[in-house]
Amino acid sequence: MATLTYREAIRAALSxxxxxxxxxVIMGEExxxxxxxxxxxxxxxxxxxxxxxxxxxxSEAGFIGMGIGASMLGIRPVMxxxxxxxxxxxxxxxxxxxxxxxxxxxxxxxxxIVIRGPANGGTNVGATHSHTPENILAHHPGxxxxxxxxxxxxxxxxxxxxxxxxxVMFLENTLLYxxxxxxxxxxxxxxxxxxxIAREGKDLTIVTYGRCVLHSLAAAEKLKADxxxxxxxxxxxxxxxxxxxxxxxxxxxxxxxxxxxxQRPFCSxxxxxxxxxxxxxxxxxxxxxxxxxxxxxxxxxxxxxxxNYQLPNPERVIEGVLKVMR
Amino acid sequence: MSKKSSPAAPxxxxxxxxxxxxxxxxxxxxxKLTTEQRIELYRKMVRIRRFEExxxxxxxxxxxGGFLHLYIGQxxxxxxxxxxxxxxxxxITAYRDHGHAIAVGMDTKPLMAExxxxxxxxxxxxxxxxxxxxxxxxxxxxxxxxxxxxxxxxGLAYAVKYQGKKGAAMAFMGDGAVNQGAxxxxxxxxxxxxxxxxxxxENNRYSMGTSQERSSAGxxxxxxxxxxxxxxxxxxxxIYEVRATLDEALTRARDxxxxxxxxxxxxxxxxxxxxxxxxxxxxxxxIEEKVLTxxxxxxxxxxxRAEAERAVEFAEASPFPxxxxxxxxxxxxxxxxxxxxxxxxxxxxxx
Ligand SMILES: Cc1ncc(C[n+]2csc(CCOP(=O)(O)OP(=O)(O)O)c2C)c(N)n1
Ligand SMILES: [Mg+2]
Numbered sequence: 001m002a003t004l005t006y007r008e009a010i011r012a013a014l015s016x017x018x019x020x021x022x023x024x025v026i027m028g029e030e031x032x033x034x035x036x037x038x039x040x041x042x043x044x045x046x047x048x049x050x051x052x053x054x055x056x057x058x059s060e061a062g063f064i065g066m067g068i069g070a071s072m073l074g075i076r077p078v079m080x081x082x083x084x085x086x087x088x089x090x091x092x093x094x095x096x097x098x099x100x101x102x103x104x105x106x107x108x109x110x111x112x113i114v115i116r117g118p119a120n121g122g123t124n125v126g127a128t129h130s131h132t133p134e135n136i137l138a139h140h141p142g143x144x145x146x147x148x149x150x151x152x153x154x155x156x157x158x159x160x161x162x163x164x165x166x167x168v169m170f171l172e173n174t175l176l177y178x179x180x181x182x183x184x185x186x187x188x189x190x191x192x193x194x195x196x197i198a199r200e201g202k203d204l205t206i207v208t209y210g211r212c213v214l215h216s217l218a219a220a221e222k223l224k225a226d227x228x229x230x231x232x233x234x235x236x237x238x239x240x241x242x243x244x245x246x247x248x249x250x251x252x253x254x255x256x257x258x259x260x261x262x263q264r265p266f267c268s269x270x271x272x273x274x275x276x277x278x279x280x281x282x283x284x285x286x287x288x289x290x291x292x293x294x295x296x297x298x299x300x301x302x303x304x305x306x307x308n309y310q311l312p313n314p315e316r317v318i319e320g321v322l323k324v325m326r
Numbered sequence: 327m328s329k330k331s332s333p334a335a336p337x338x339x340x341x342x343x344x345x346x347x348x349x350x351x352x353x354x355x356x357x358k359l360t361t362e363q364r365i366e367l368y369r370k371m372v373r374i375r376r377f378e379e380x381x382x383x384x385x386x387x388x389x390x391g392g393f394l395h396l397y398i399g400q401x402x403x404x405x406x407x408x409x410x411x412x413x414x415x416x417x418i419t420a421y422r423d424h425g426h427a428i429a430v431g432m433d434t435k436p437l438m439a440e441x442x443x444x445x446x447x448x449x450x451x452x453x454x455x456x457x458x459x460x461x462x463x464x465x466x467x468x469x470x471x472x473x474x475x476x477x478x479x480x481g482l483a484y485a486v487k488y489q490g491k492k493g494a495a496m497a498f499m500g501d502g503a504v505n506q507g508a509x510x511x512x513x514x515x516x517x518x519x520x521x522x523x524x525x526x527x528e529n530n531r532y533s534m535g536t537s538q539e540r541s542s543a544g545x546x547x548x549x550x551x552x553x554x555x556x557x558x559x560x561x562x563x564x565i566y567e568v569r570a571t572l573d574e575a576l577t578r579a580r581d582x583x584x585x586x587x588x589x590x591x592x593x594x595x596x597x598x599x600x601x602x603x604x605x606x607x608x609x610x611x612x613i614e615e616k617v618l619t620x621x622x623x624x625x626x627x628x629x630x631r632a633e634a635e636r637a638v639e640f641a642e643a644s645p646f647p648x649x650x651x652x653x654x655x656x657x658x659x660x661x662x663x664x665x666x667x668x669x670x671x672x673x674x675x676x677x
Contacts, residue, residue: 029534029536030536033535033536034535037534055536055540057502057533057536057542058472058473058502058503058505058533058541059505059506059507061507062505062507085471088471089471089506089508123391123392124391124392124443125391125392125393125454125456125470126392126452126453126454126456126457126470127452127453127457127470128456128457128469128470128471128474129392129456129470264674265675265676266673266674290676291676292676293676295649295652295653295675296653296673296674296675297652297653297656297673298452300451300452300651300652301391301392301440301443301449301451301452301454301457302443302444302445302451302452302646303391303392303443304443304646305443305646305647305648305651305652308649309649
């Protein structure tokens with residue numbers, strides 16, 4: 001076990017995979033000489049040289065499309081988006097090429113690319129820089145979507161992502177980068193589609209992922225102390241594939257569900273979850289499924305308004321739980 | 327100023343001070359300036375400088391969130407360019423937008439309030455530093471996605487021409503932005519359809535930590551040639567040179583609907599954003615000219631500092647937007663007293 005920050009854990013995974021497989025290449029804006037806008041790739045240029053760690057111009061459609069093309073010949077590019085918010089510039093390449101090339105070729109072509117970077121609000125960077133596109137990405141069959149909440153998962157899931165033969169969209173969080181956790185040593189990969197029960201409980205299930213796991217755990221502790229409630233918190237880890245079985249097993253135990261996501265609720269990941277739970281476990285439910293998410297508007301700049309009102313936070317999660325328990 | 331149709335040698339490193347007197351002072355755009363107008367140009371540059379310098383302690387005190395991209399060192403570009411605007415000329419730029427905002431005539435109080443995220447800000451606290459707008463002054467923002475504003479600027483030019491007005495749009499971008507596909511698509515549209523737009527590249531040598539040589543093949547402005555567009559290259563530290571070059575390009579755009587690329591050599595004195603490392607800082611010399619006496623310089627400086635101070639006081643005293651404000655200004659329709667659409671849910675406000 002080592003204590004690593006989320007940022008260091010991703011860097012460790014990238015480094016181990018670079019060393020393991022000569023086809024792994026890391027590319028993106030400022031990843032090499034500048035050490036990464038968020039320092040995820042710090043020191044890697046020095047260690048692995050400019051063939052493996054490559055700075056690109058500000059040309060997301062161009063370099064991501066190029067990575068998709070290279071992956072068709074067996075390169076394993078790990079492309080950094082400085083922010084996932086900029087994926088829209090490369091959206092055509094991702095959804096038409098990466099997601100579809102295998103299908104359209106009748107299974108002849110694989111596309112083992114990883115696209116990674118932070119996707120979150122909460123840093124007052126406004127509407128253009130605060131997108132959380134996991135729902136948009138997961139909407140496209142062919143893409144896998146990974147949303148780690150902690151350092152250990154980030155490392156193990158990144159290793160899986162790089163070895164995976166499908167395009168993997170890896171969504172990190174600038175507000176998690178500095179958070180440390182215990183990370184097991186060694187070459188550990190975590191399969192996609194295996195959710196984690198982050199906290200066991202019997203009264204209500206919170207289904208969540210990413211940084212909202214932290215909000216949910218904080219809320220659960222407070223609800224235990226103040227109200228004696230035992231909340232179960234499920235960290236999905238991946239959105240597609242989705243571990244429905246772990247969720248349903250929990251629902252069969254608690255009979256109440258709150259979904260917590262840093263997503264606007266309109267056509268969100270939570271929408272998919274709520275539909276699936278009621279389709280498969282309607283009889284288990286003692287109350288309607290509720291959601292806590294981002295207030296449905298573009299990201300506001302005003303710092304305290306974004307933090308206290310627009311985004312999910314432990315207080316809003318507690319409110320949500322109490323509504324479901326009513 | 328030089329008009330180009332062949333490869334140009336890379337220009338010399340920018341010198342901060344202006345040659346006195348400027349060799350461009352006699353250009354038509356400048357020869358006609360009155361003394362008051364000249365002083366006003368200087369005053370605007372100082373106001374931008376003092377405003378942004380005043381932002382720094384506010385940012386360091388944690389009262390400004392997110393990014394703060396300062397324009398320090400580039401003031402002559404925005405002030406020179408915007409001083410040429412007529413009533414049907416328009417401006418749009420990227421996230422390094424404070425200078426252009428003051429240059430088009432925005433009041434610094436709502437600008438500072440926007441940085442604080444206050445409801446009295448120019449975008450009601452919704453946009454922040456990267457998203458200043460003043461459509462009434464023909465200033466169309468403030469855009470956060472690199473290169474994203476360039477098709478918009480082309481659209482402004484399209485609208486001006488379509489409506490039969492005699493005007494042009496100036497679409498500003500950085501040296502890193504030239505590598506976005508959208509920029510090239512806009513170049514082609516503008517040239518193909520004879521749109522009155524100037525693509526103004528503020529070449530400050532760096533996109534974040536990447537030097538121009540490491541991000542761009544060839545001479546940036548020269549890419550215009552592939553689209554049969556005129557292009558210009560000029561220095562950005564002599565406001566007269568900026569004005570002389572852009573005046574010629576603007577006149578062509580307004581009179582003949584001819585687009586052009588104008589590459590302006592400038593320098594960013596601070597880090598990319600305030601939180602970024604600031605290795606490139608160099609000493610600053612004030613611009614001096616015969617029309618400026620020491621007394622005038624001192625008066626302008628004192629007034630600009632006082633103005634920045636008042637802007638901070640205004641911002642401090644203003645309230646934040648409320649939780650209810652989050653969902654205002656999303657749709658035109660939902661901001662009206664009555665809706666025209668049917669259906670209950672515009673916004674998914676979960677129970
Ligand atoms: C599509 C997109 N990619 C990346 C970024 C992150 N980013 C913001 S500014 C910047 C550098 C731009 O440099 P340049 O165009 O030279 O303008 P300058 O900052 O020097 O004014 C980058 C990479 C972004 N905002 N949008
Ligand atoms: Mg630049």
